[in-house]
Amino acid sequence: MSREDANRPLRAVALGGGHGLHATLCALRQLTPDVTAVVTVADDGGSSGRLRSELGVLPPGDLRQALSALATAEDGDALWARVFQRRFGGSGALAGHAVGNLLLAGLFEEVDDPVRALDEACALLGISGRVLPMSTDPLCIEAEVSGLNGSDEPSTIRGQVAVASTPGRVRRISLHNARNRDVAPQACAAAVDSVLDADVVVLGPGSWFTSVLVHLMLPGLRDALVRTAARKVVVLNLVPQPGETAGYSPEQHVDVLRAQAPELRVDAVIADRGSVPAPTRLYRAADEIGARAVLADVADPSVSGRHAPDALAASVREAFGIHGAPGA
Numbered sequence: 118m119s120r121e122d123a124n125r126p127l128r129a130v131a132l133g134g135g136h137g138l139h140a141t142l143c144a145l146r147q148l149t150p151d152v153t154a155v156v157t158v159a160d161d162g163g164s165s166g167r168l169r170s171e172l173g174v175l176p177p178g179d180l181r182q183a184l185s186a187l188a189t190a191e192d193g194d195a196l197w198a199r200v201f202q203r204r205f206g207g208s209g210a211l212a213g214h215a216v217g218n219l220l221l222a223g224l225f226e227e228v229d230d231p232v233r234a235l236d237e238a239c240a241l242l243g244i245s246g247r248v249l250p251m252s253t254d255p256l257c258i259e260a261e262v263s264g265l266n267g268s269d270e271p272s273t274i275r276g277q278v279a280v281a282s283t284p285g286r287v288r289r290i291s292l293h294n295a296r297n298r299d300v301a302p303q304a305c306a307a308a309v310d311s312v313l314d315a316d317v318v319v320l321g322p323g324s325w326f327t328s329v330l331v332h333l334m335l336p337g338l339r340d341a342l343v344r345t346a347a348r349k350v351v352v353l354n355l356v357p358q359p360g361e362t363a364g365y366s367p368e369q370h371v372d373v374l375r376a377q378a379p380e381l382r383v384d385a386v387i388a389d390r391g392s393v394p395a396p397t398r399l400y401r402a403a404d405e406i407g408a409r410a411v412l413a414d415v416a417d418p419s420v421s422g423r424h425a426p427d428a429l430a431a432s433v434r435e436a437f438g439i440h441g442a443p444g445a
Contacts, residue, residue, distance in 0.1 A: 126151040127439065130315040130347070132251070132332045133157070134179040136423065137323030141352065142186035143426035145319065148439055152246035153311040154183035155338070157328050159256040159292070162278035164204075164214045173296070174225040175255050179328075180235065180248055181217035188242040197242045232307050249308045251332055255295040256302055258327055261288045277327045282360045290326050292334040304337030312338065315347040317437065320383075322354045322424060325362045325370055333378045343380050348437050351408070353388040355416050355424065367393050368402035375406050382407040385436040387429070389416045411436045 127149040131141040134157035145152045158175045160166065165178035181201055188198035201217030211219075224234035231253045239247060261271045262285035271288065274280050280287065294302045312318055320342075321329045333339045342349070351374065357365045365373075367388050374381070386403040390412045393399050403410040413432045417425040433439065 128311075128314060128316045128347075129153070129319070130155060130311050130317070131319045132312075132329070132338075133321060133323040134160070134328035135182060135323055137321060137328060137352075137354070138179070139182050139186040140322070140424040140426055140429060141319050142183060143189070144424075144429035144433065145317075146187065146246075147426065147430040148317075148433065150245045152187060153315075154187070154246070154248045155251050155305075155308045155311065155332065156180050156183050156248060157256075157277075157331055158250045158252055158254075159258045159277045159295075159327065159331060161257070161276045164218045166278070167214070168218060168222045169255055169295075172222055172226065173255075174222050175231055175250055175253070177218040177221035177225075178215070180250065181215060181221060183248045184217065184235075184238055184242055184244065187239075187244045187246050187248065195242070201242070232305065247307075247311070249311060250305050251308055251335060251338060252294075252302055253305050254302065256331075257293045257295040257298075258290055258331060259293065260290045260326065262286060263288055280361065281324050281327050281358070284360060286363070287326050287361055290331065290334065292331060302335060304335040304341075306337075309337045309341045312341040312347070313345050315345060317433070317439075318342065318345060318347045318349045319352060319433070320349070321352040324358055325354065325365070325373065327361065330374065330377050333374075333381070339378055339381075343378070343382075348385075349381075349383045350385040350387060350433060350436060351383050351406075352415075352424070352429065353386065353392070355389050355392050355422055366395070366398070368395070368398040371399070371402040371406065375402075385409050385411050387411045387413065387415065387432045387436065389424075390414050391416060409436070 129145045130153045132155045160176040165176035169176040188195045205211040228234040260280040264285040294300045383406045386408045415428040417423040
């Protein structure tokens with residue numbers, strides 16, 4: 118590493134969506150100001166689903182969450198971060214929409230370049246990092262699910278919300294371009310570059326199939342994750358997600374990851390100590406992907422099912438021997 122490289126901040130990239138990615142971003146901002154979020158764009162529910170259906174834009178909800186996480190990390194009382202998250206009430210046409218979702222939808226239409234639009238949103242919020250979509254086209258998730266209606270025969274479930282809430286067992290997922298199913302979905306070029314240029318890449322936590330593993334369904338991102346020289350860490354969920362991963366043990370989450378991308382090697386798997394009933398099995402599963410399992414108290418004691426950013430940041434530091442304050 119050159120003297121110039123040695124003096125620059127650590128480059129960190131987090132891939133995911135929703136509340137899991139929010140926690141990861143808040144944790145990474147404690148390590149470095151140079152944080153890039155690569156966000157899933159397959160959400161088809163709520164405000165995001167309505168805007169996606171009506172306007173044909175990328176679903177903005179998970180992107181908004183990532184922007185808010187980075188903005189809040191910059192300033193604990195950031196006005197725009199709070200405004201972005203504010204939802205309209207009542208029963209009119211705006212009911213349920215978040216201000217940030219509407220603003221992003223307007224930016225997407227005005228700029229006609231999702232990457233530039235998100236960079237403009239970062240500038241508005243005073244964010245030093247970046248938020249990027251995993252693809253510049255909205256995506257559709259399909260899953261092969263067994264156990265529906267008491268039958269082991271596989272059924273096809275379409276849409277992120279339907280897959281995430283299915284009462285059946287997800288066996289495998291596929292990804293399609295929502296605008297044109299005949300066109301293979303493509304990874305966002307800027308997202309691919311960010312992974313290749315990173316020093317640390319974090320995958321998870323989050324909805325395991327629809328927010329985490331979905332990134333491996335795009336050949337460009339998958340190849341970048343395999344080839345990057347960055348240190349790679351997987352953060353496991355605190356509890357199985359009803360429907361999507363009901364009944365999954367911590368080591369089964371790792372096994373599904375390995376089955377999805379057997380060529381992917383990982384440096385560390387972080388799990389909450391209280392969420393791992395059989396540590397030896399997790400150690401063995403982590404070893405299968407080249408990783409060291411790190412068990413720590415990373416659950417937020419005040420919010421059930423959420424990671425504590427401070428504890429998660431400390432675990433990443435411990436896993437990789439990262440020292441110093443952000444920007445040091």
